[in-house]
Amino acid sequence: MPNYLNTLNQEEISRRRTFGIISHPDAGKTTLTEKILLFGGAIQTAGAVKMNKITKTATSDFMEIEKQRGISVATSVMGFEYEGFKINILDTPGHKDFAEDTYRTLTAVDSVILVVDCVKGVEEQTRKLMEVCRMRHTPVIIFINKLDREGIDPFDLLHNIEQELSINTRPLTWPIGMGAGFKGVYNLYSKQLQLFTANMTRISEDVYSIENLDSPELDKRVGAGSADHLRKDVELIESAYEQFDQELYSEGYLAPVFFGSAINTFGVKELLDTFISIAPAPQPRFTAVREVRPEENEFTGFVFKIHANIDPKHRDRIAFCRIVSGRFERNKFYYHTRLDKKLRFSSPTSFMANEKNIVEEAFPGDVVGLYDTGNFKIGDTLTEGEMMAFKGIPSFSPEIFKELINKDPFKTKQLEKGVRQLSDEGVAQLFIRQPGNVKIIGTVGELQFEVIQFRLLHEYSASCIFQPLRLYKAFWVSSKDKAQLNKFLSINAQHITLDKDDRPVFMAESEWHFKVTKEVYPALVFHITSEYKIS
Ligand code: G4P
Numbered sequence: 001m002p003n004y005l006n007t008l009n010q011e012e013i014s015r016r017r018t019f020g021i022i023s024h025p026d027a028g029k030t031t032l033t034e035k036i037l038l039f040g041g042a043i044q045t046a047g048a049v050k051m052n053k054i055t056k057t058a059t060s061d062f063m064e065i066e067k068q069r070g071i072s073v074a075t076s077v078m079g080f081e082y083e084g085f086k087i088n089i090l091d092t093p094g095h096k097d098f099a100e101d102t103y104r105t106l107t108a109v110d111s112v113i114l115v116v117d118c119v120k121g122v123e124e125q126t127r128k129l130m131e132v133c134r135m136r137h138t139p140v141i142i143f144i145n146k147l148d149r150e151g152i153d154p155f156d157l158l159h160n161i162e163q164e165l166s167i168n169t170r171p172l173t174w175p176i177g178m179g180a181g182f183k184g185v186y187n188l189y190s191k192q193l194q195l196f197t198a199n200m201t202r203i204s205e206d207v208y209s210i211e212n213l214d215s216p217e218l219d220k221r222v223g224a225g226s227a228d229h230l231r232k233d234v235e236l237i238e239s240a241y242e243q244f245d246q247e248l249y250s251e252g253y254l255a256p257v258f259f260g261s262a263i264n265t266f267g268v269k270e271l272l273d274t275f276i277s278i279a280p281a282p283q284p285r286f287t288a289v290r291e292v293r294p295e296e297n298e299f300t301g302f303v304f305k306i307h308a309n310i311d312p313k314h315r316d317r318i319a320f321c322r323i324v325s326g327r328f329e330r331n332k333f334y335y336h337t338r339l340d341k342k343l344r345f346s347s348p349t350s351f352m353a354n355e356k357n358i359v360e361e362a363f364p365g366d367v368v369g370l371y372d373t374g375n376f377k378i379g380d381t382l383t384e385g386e387m388m389a390f391k392g393i394p395s396f397s398p399e400i401f402k403e404l405i406n407k408d409p410f411k412t413k414q415l416e417k418g419v420r421q422l423s424d425e426g427v428a429q430l431f432i433r434q435p436g437n438v439k440i441i442g443t444v445g446e447l448q449f450e451v452i453q454f455r456l457l458h459e460y461s462a463s464c465i466f467q468p469l470r471l472y473k474a475f476w477v478s479s480k481d482k483a484q485l486n487k488f489l490s491i492n493a494q495h496i497t498l499d500k501d502d503r504p505v506f507m508a509e510s511e512w513h514f515k516v517t518k519e520v521y522p523a524l525v526f527h528i529t530s531e532y533k534i535s
Contacts, residue, residue, distance in 0.1 A: 009327060009363065013294045014281045016365030018088040018322075020105055022133075023115035024123035025096070028145040031262040032115055033078070033089060036272055038265075040080035040087060076307065076320060077351040077367045085276045088367060096125060097445025100396070100426060101305065104378060106132050107392045108304040108322035108367065111139040111279045113271070114255070115262075118144050118151030118178070122164040130165045135529075136392065137252035139280060140167065143271055148198065148261045150179030155236070158257065168254045170244045173270060174233055175259040176226050183222045185259050185267055186210070186230055188237065189244070193221060196266055250280055282365035285324045287381070287388040292325050294364035299326035299334065302390040303380045306372070306425040308455075317425070318349070318369040319376040324390065328362040334382045336375060337389055343382075345370050377424040394531035395499070397474040398429050398442025401507070402449060402466035411462040418460030422452055423500055431474065431497035431505055440497055440507070441466065442474060472514060475506045475526040484523040492517070499530060 023029040078089040090109050092102040106112070112133055116122060133140055144157060152160065158169045176183040184195040184206070195206035210218050213234055218227040248254035256274070260267020282294040285302070292300050305320040321328075333342040349369035350359040362368050370376070379393040406415050419439060423430035428449075429442040441452065449466050456462045476499070479485040489496055489504055497505050506526065508514035518526060 010295060012086075012363040013365065015084060016086045016088065016282050016363065017111075017276060017279050018090065018109055018282060018365040018367070019111045019113060019275075019279060020090045020092045020102075020109040021113045021115060022092050022102065022106075022126070022129045024117070024120070024125040027115045027117040027120070027123070027126075028262045029092075029115050032113070032143060032145065032268065033091075035262055035265050035268045036089065037078060037080060039269060039272055040082040076305065076369075079351055079366070082272070083276060086365075087276070088365060090367065092129075097443075097447040099125070099128065099444045102129065103132050103396060104304050104393055104426060106136065106138065108302075108320075109138065110281070110283045110365065111141070113141045113143055113275065115143050115145050116157070116161065118146050118154075118157060118259075119149050121152050121157055121160045127164060130167070134166065134252065139249050139252055140255040141249075141271070141275060141279070142169065142255045142257045143262075143267070144175075144257060144259045145262050147175050147178055147182050147185075147259050147266070148196075148264060154178075154233075154259065161255075161257075167252075168248070169257050170241050170254055171237060171257045171259075172244060172274060173258050173260075173267065174230065174237065176222055176230050181226075182261075183226050185270075186213075186234070187270065188234065193218065194267075194270070195221065196261070196264070198264055246278060249278060282324075282363075286391050288391060289388045292388075292390075294325050296325040298384040298386070299328050300324045300381065300383045300386070300388075300390075301328065301368075302382070302393070303370075303376050303378060304393060306376060306378060308425055317372045317374070317376075319372045319380075321368050321370055321382065323362055323364050323366050323368065325364055326384070328366070328368060330358070330360050335385050337381045337383060337387055338377070339375060341375075343375060347371060374421065378426045391531060394529035395429055396529050399444050399473075400446065400449075401440055401442050401469045401471040401474075403469055404439040404441050404452075405465050405467055407463040407465055411460075414460040415456060415462035415464060418456045418462055419452070420500075422455060427451055427455075429474075430500055431507070433497045433507075434493075440469065440471075470509060472508045472510045473528075475508060475514065475528065476530050477504050477506050477524055477526055479521075479524045481523040484521060488521050488524055501530075503530065 021029050021033055076091050078091065080087055090105050092105050114126065116126065142161065154175055158171065162169055172189055173185040173187050175185050182196050184193060186193050191209060191211050193208045193210050197206065208217065208221060213231050244256055245254055249256060258267055258271045260271065262268060284291050284293045301321045301323045303319045303321050306317055308317045330348055331344055331346055333344045336343050347358050349356045350362060350366065351369065359368060381389045404419065406412055419430060422428065431440040431442060432438065433440060441449070443449065453464060456464055492506065495507050497507055499505050506517070508517065
């Protein structure tokens with residue numbers, strides 16, 4: 001049985017909040033992140049995070065993106081102190097081609113803030129990211145942004161979110177007007193009216209306590225027409241929505257909703273203040289053997305992201321390790337469970353917005369950057385000696401598949417090594433088909449192919465080309481019926497590959513191919529992610 005920590009560490013744990021901000025590109029994630037950091041005093045000027053954003057113009061130039069990603073190591077984790085809390089924001093690249101990075105980062109957070117553009121409503125990337133949150137029951141707070149623009153009616157927006165994202169919502173604030181007629185928001189719980197002024201860089205002081213909406217004070221502040229509109233809206237909200245339920249939020253079933261305008265710093269402080277009071281402290285994580293709780297005495301953690309520097313002069317990699325339990329200490333030996341080896345870290349790094357610092361200790365919820373010379377794969381576990389591996393870093397089926405063809409037979413070994421290492425880093429997924437050791441690379445975006453080609457050449461002196469494959473999706477297969485599984489694998493050998501952990505994967509050529517195969521083999525289970533229980 002695990003030992004439990006003393007109260008000092010309990011305090012450190014309970015004051016930590018580790019979360020990610022997710023959105024479809026352009027909804028306002030970068031702007032909101034920046035405003036939150038400004039409140040926390042973590043940055044002094046707006047624009048500091050924006051600098052690190054992967055810009056739209058860079059979409060076809062991966063070197064440019066890599067350059068920007070180089071800078072963005074500093075914003076991979078943005079830690080800061082706010083009202084006695086230690087807040088860690090984990091950056092999730094909005095760029096579609098880096099979606100896998102975002103999915104993995106979501107395994108290292110305890111909650112998320114989802115930004116929705118009030119003009120556009122729910123968009124494609126939002127749907128995918130929410131699927132990952134739902135799988136993990138991650139608590140979600142929704143921030144509806146850009147109220148200074150004429151957008152979709154707020155009731156329709158909430159309906160749209162509930163339908164599209166399969167989550168219940170509960171507004172905690174409510175907007176008065178929109179676009180040019182945006183007057184501000186009314187907080188349904190603190191019963192405060194906050195008036196909107198454009199171009200604010202500070203917290204609005206135009207706040208009035210209005211306990212009773214029938215009060216003439218409301219008419220005086222927002223005008224009779226808007227006041228009546230708000231009264232009707234609030235009546236409808238109170239009859240149509242249940243009260244906010246903390247437990248349902250914590251279990252990922254109910255999302256509280258805020259309205260605001262990030263660029264105008266409007267509604268951001270309320271969001272942040274509610275966030276620290278309702279968002280969960282560091283949560284337990286599961287291994288195949290047992291649940292690991294943050295309060296446990298011994299240190300454990302897992303690697304969810306590896307950042308390689310493509311600059312040949314600085315060939316270092318940083319493995320980002322989320323601390324799950326105990327206390328991490330610099331220069332102490334920890335047990336790398338996959339390699340069955342002890343490792344010591346002399347310069348673990350913490351990230352405070354734009355700064356990197358060497359840390360002496362870190363606590364559950366924190367993320368430390370570990371300089372790595374090739375020991376780590378995504379999903380690796382560190383402990384103080386206990387043999388276990390954290391679950392929850394699944395691979396999802398890629399969307400684009402290409403066969404990797406070696407162009408230089410004298411460099412076969414280098415190519416093999418390079419492609420394995422790049423797949424360990426999570427740049428792309430590698431599937432091997434026999435006979436012939438055919439390498440199929442799967443990604444969510446075209447960019448990764450350019451990245452692989454460039455890095456194989458520059459880091460491993462191996463040259464390759466890619467041949468597009470017409471594949472629909474990759475499905476991990478399992479079955480309790482071993483005989484049927486083996487029969488399936490041998491009859492369909494030309495469609496079967498092995499993933500990086502040697503698990504069988506069925507490469508369906510089309511939706512129809514998948515459907516028919518499923519019907520022919522009812523005893524098989526086809527999984528859309530690499531993480532599944534044998535069934
Ligand atoms: P992202 O990280 O989700 O991709 O979005 P980002 O914050 O970069 O915001 C996308 C665009 O939306 C930016 O404009 C930003 O200024 C704008 N924006 C963010 N919040 C608001 C808001 O509350 N109201 C309005 N009207 N716009 C908002 P851009 O033109 O793409 O960039 P920039 O030239 O302003 O930097």
